[in-house]
Amino acid sequence: MQLFDIIGPVMVGPSSSHTAGAVKIGYVAHKLLSEQVVKAEIFLHGSFLATGKGHGTDKAIVAGLLGMQPDDVRIPESLEIADKMGVDIKFSGISLKDASPNSVLLKLTGKSGRMLEIVGESLGGSIINIAAIDGLSANFSGDRPTLIVHNLDQPGHVAEVTSMLSHKSVNIASMQLYRENRGGNAVMILECDQEIPESAVEWLKKLEGVVKVTYYSLIPTGGSL
Amino acid sequence: MSYRLLREILSDAQNENLKFWQVILNDNCRENRITEKESFSKMTDMYIAMKEADSNYDSKAKSASGMAGGDGKLLEDFRKQPNRLIGDFLTKVIEKAVKMGESNACMKRIVAAPTAGSCGVIPAVLITYEEEKKVAQDRIIEALYVAGGIGEVIAQSAEISGAKGGCQAEIGSASAMAAGAVVYLEGGDNEAIIHSAALALKNMLGLTCDPVGGLVEVPCIKRNVSGAVNAIVSSQMAIAGIRSRIEPDEVIDSMKRIGNLLPECLRETSKDGLAITSSAIKIMENISS
Ligand code: SF4
Numbered sequence: 001m002q003l004f005d006i007i008g009p010v011m012v013g014p015s016s017s018h019t020a021g022a023v024k025i026g027y028v029a030h031k032l033l034s035e036q037v038v039k040a041e042i043f044l045h046g047s048f049l050a051t052g053k054g055h056g057t058d059k060a061i062v063a064g065l066l067g068m069q070p071d072d073v074r075i076p077e078s079l080e081i082a083d084k085m086g087v088d089i090k091f092s093g094i095s096l097k098d099a100s101p102n103s104v105l106l107k108l109t110g111k112s113g114r115m116l117e118i119v120g121e122s123l124g125g126s127i128i129n130i131a132a133i134d135g136l137s138a139n140f141s142g143d144r145p146t147l148i149v150h151n152l153d154q155p156g157h158v159a160e161v162t163s164m165l166s167h168k169s170v171n172i173a174s175m176q177l178y179r180e181n182r183g184g185n186a187v188m189i190l191e192c193d194q195e196i197p198e199s200a201v202e203w204l205k206k207l208e209g210v211v212k213v214t215y216y217s218l219i220p221t222g223g224s225l
Numbered sequence: 226m227s228y229r230l231l232r233e234i235l236s237d238a239q240n241e242n243l244k245f246w247q248v249i250l251n252d253n254c255r256e257n258r259i260t261e262k263e264s265f266s267k268m269t270d271m272y273i274a275m276k277e278a279d280s281n282y283d284s285k286a287k288s289a290s291g292m293a294g295g296d297g298k299l300l301e302d303f304r305k306q307p308n309r310l311i312g313d314f315l316t317k318v319i320e321k322a323v324k325m326g327e328s329n330a331c332m333k334r335i336v337a338a339p340t341a342g343s344c345g346v347i348p349a350v351l352i353t354y355e356e357e358k359k360v361a362q363d364r365i366i367e368a369l370y371v372a373g374g375i376g377e378v379i380a381q382s383a384e385i386s387g388a389k390g391g392c393q394a395e396i397g398s399a400s401a402m403a404a405g406a407v408v409y410l411e412g413g414d415n416e417a418i419i420h421s422a423a424l425a426l427k428n429m430l431g432l433t434c435d436p437v438g439g440l441v442e443v444p445c446i447k448r449n450v451s452g453a454v455n456a457i458v459s460s461q462m463a464i465a466g467i468r469s470r471i472e473p474d475e476v477i478d479s480m481k482r483i484g485n486l487l488p489e490c491l492r493e494t495s496k497d498g499l500a501i502t503s504s505a506i507k508i509m510e511n512i513s514s
Contacts, residue, residue, distance in 0.1 A: 003253045004267060006339045006376035006385070006402075007347075007369055010274045013329030014288070014441040016341045051439035054290045054512070056332050076332040124386055125340070 009126060010071045017102055018048065018055035021122030023075060025104060026064020028130060028142040029118050032214045035110035037065045037087055043094035043105040048122075058091060061104060069220070070126060099131065116214070133214065136187045137178045142216060144173055144191040149204060150212040153179045153186040157209060161188060164204065170194045185211065195219065227252055229381045230474045231419040234374055238415055245405075245415050246367040249374035268366050268373075271336050275325075275348040278335045282324040286331035290512050293442040294331055297324035314357050315454060322349035322453040326446030339376045339385040339398055342441045345449030346399035347372055347406070350456050354410055364410060371409045372402035375422045382474070383481035387434030388493040390484030396445075396452040397429030397480065403456035404463070413464045421463035423473035425456050430476075431483055433491035435498025437505040438512065444499055 011020040030037060040062070048057050056076065063078035066087070074081065082089055096103055102122040109115050119132040130138050133148055140146050147165075151157045158177070165172060171193040179186035195217055205213045228234050238248050253264045284298035300320035303309065309316065325345035329335045335344040347369075355365050376385065379398045384390030404425035405418040413421070429452070437443040469476065490496035499505060 001377060001380040001385075002256065003249065003264075003370075003373045003377060004271070006380060007268065007271050007373045008336055008338070010271065010334060010336050011341065012332055012334050013341050013344070014332065016337055019332070020337075020341070047439065054288070054438055054440040054442075056289060059332070071334055073334050124388060126337075 005125065011126065012071060012073065012075045015055045016126040017122045017124045018052060018057045019060045019075075020070040020126035021102065021124075021128050022048070022052075022055075022057045022060035022104070023064040023068060023070040023072075024126060024128045024142060025120030025122060025130075026061040026106075027067065027069060028064070028128070028216060029106050029108060029116065029120065030065050030067050031216050032118065032133070032148070033108050033110045033114060033116045034215070035112055035114060037108050038111055039088040039109040040065055040090070041107040042089065042091050043096075043107075044091065045094050045096045045099050045103040045105065046101040048102050048104055049093045061106075062089060065106075065108070100129075103131070133187065134212070136180065136185065138187065138189050139176055140174075140189055140191055144193065145195045145218055146216040147190045147192065147196055147201070148214040148216070149188045149190075149210060150214075151186055151188070152209045152211065153183050154209050157186075157207075158188060160207060161190065161204065164200055165190070165192065165196065168197055168200050170196050227256075228374070228378050231375065231378050231422070231477070232474055234378070235415050235419065244367075245374065245409060245418055246370035249370040249377075265366060268369050269362075271338075272351070272362070272366055272369060274334065275336050275338075276352055278325060278328055278333060279321055279348055279352050281333065282328055283331065283333070286327070286333070288327075288330040288440070288442055289332075290438060290440055290442060290508075292330075292437065292440070292508060293327050293446055295327075296446070297327050300324075314353060315457065317353045317357065318349045318453050318457060319450050321353055322346060322449040323446060325349060326449040330440070330442045330446060338372075339380065339402070340387070340395045342387060342445045343395040343399035343449060343452065345446070346396065346452040346456065347403045349449065349453040350403040350407060354407065358410075360410065368406040368410050371418060372406040375405045375419075376402045378474075379477055379480070382477050384484050386493075390480065391487045391492055392432040392434040392448060393426075393429045393480055394484055395434070396448045397426055397432055399449075400429055400452035400456045400459075401426040403453060404459040407457060407460035408463050411460065411464050413460075416468075417463045419473040420467070420469045421460045423469035423471065423476040424462055424467070425459035426476050426480060427469065427471065428455050428459070430480055433487065433498050434493045435491055435500045436493065436495055437500050438509045439493070439495045439500075443505075443508075
């Protein structure tokens with residue numbers, strides 16, 4: 001724990017796990033979609049479902065999806081703001097397998113039709129983990145620039161990505177690989193120490209065998225607001 | 226964070242001929258590779274956010290559950306009573322602690338210190354100190370480093386979350402942090418600072434986390450008051466020369482062990498304690514209907 005985790009963070013209450021953490025999950029999801037959310041199906045699990053209302057978890061997640069950060073004073077009005085923007089939002093309960101108590105499944109559609117499905121969990125003290133992306137396992141906190149590459153499980157893709165990063169002088173802090181089954185869909189998740197240039201992300205998207213590239217940047221975009 | 230013990234902070238302070246708060250400032254700069262100025266300005270931002278939260282208190286706001294809201298106004302009005310029992314300083318502390326706790330429950334912007342549930346303790350004490358004692362804001366910022374240093378040691382060697390250690394870890398930690406900060410402001414030495422923290426923490430040992438409906442409202446808001454008042458009382462004892470008979474780091478250690486022994490039903494799960502009383506059940510029924 002760092003000093004400013006003890007004196008701080010500045011956040012909208014009441015709960016660091018059920019409010020601030022929930023905003024962060026929504027925010028990371030919005031950044032991963034990388035365009036304005038027009039439709040969001042929100043499935044609350046466990047304690048998010050049981051005590052979420054009293055903690056404003058619903059408002060918090062939507063605020064994040066609109067691009068707000070945990071200290072944004074507009075969080076309590078996020079549902080009205082989303083409504084005015086014409087964002088289609090639907091809440092329901094769900095029981096996710098092997099999920100932590102404060103979890104949410106988000107099915108998002110963006111302005112251009114791009115879709116994204118993530119499972120986010122709030123681990124306490126406003127620390128979060130993204131546990132799945134588009135049905136495949138994942139594991140990252142949103143505290144570093146993160147590159148997510150969905151590709152066909154063929155030799156060579158990891159090398160392509162890592163050599164591109166080294167060429168751009170981006171240092172990899174952690175790297176994970178998951179796959180559905182041999183030769184099927186695979187995903188690699190790279191948490192980096194530096195931001196990855198947009199052109200490099202675009203270049204990756206064009207590679208053969210790469211199905212989808214998602215990039216989480218720490219640079220605030222100001223969101224869709 | 227390199228400090229697991231309050232004693233380590235004290236020995237670094239002595240060896241490097243620094244004040245308690247400077248040791249924590251330096252540590253923060255080393256860890257985050259930032260300058261003293263950057264760190265100090267970030268801490269100033271935290272304090273300004275606390276003051277904004279205090280002055281933005283909305284007496285009409287109600288929490289989503291309907292349990293919280295309006296009590297800060299009752300205390301504000303009562304402050305004008307000429308024959309009240311408690312003096313000006315503590316009267317203000319009590320009022321500010323309730324207000325901050327209520328603001329948090331009503332989805333206002335607060336500063337978690339160390340947690341959102343305990344966000345009222347430190348600002349209630351420090352903002353009142355600045356207002357009543359008319360000290361420069363920078364001295365309060367220095368005191369926040371003292372509070373932060375104590376909090377970091379507790380986080381390292383014990384817990385600061387109700388789910389892990391019960392409420393002693395939240396309100397108890399906040400109270401210990403504030404208790405040390407006040408001693409610093411009052412000119413006490415480093416020994417008095419850590420003993421003040423120890424005295425405050427001892428009074429909170431064993432406190433359970435049993436919030437009604439799992440919401441950060443009952444008993445949380447009013448516990449911020451007891452944490453804040455306890456901090457001030459403990460600081461006065463320490464400045465008067467009273468020492469904790471139990472070594473401060475051992476008090477923190479005890480809190481850790483007690484937290485581990487607390488059954489899960491009393492660690493933020495709302496499965497026992499106040500959360501299952503008939504009053505609580507009635508409140509929850511009203512909310513869901
Ligand atoms: S009772 Fe639990 S939730 Fe409330 S302040 Fe204490 S530790 Fe936090």
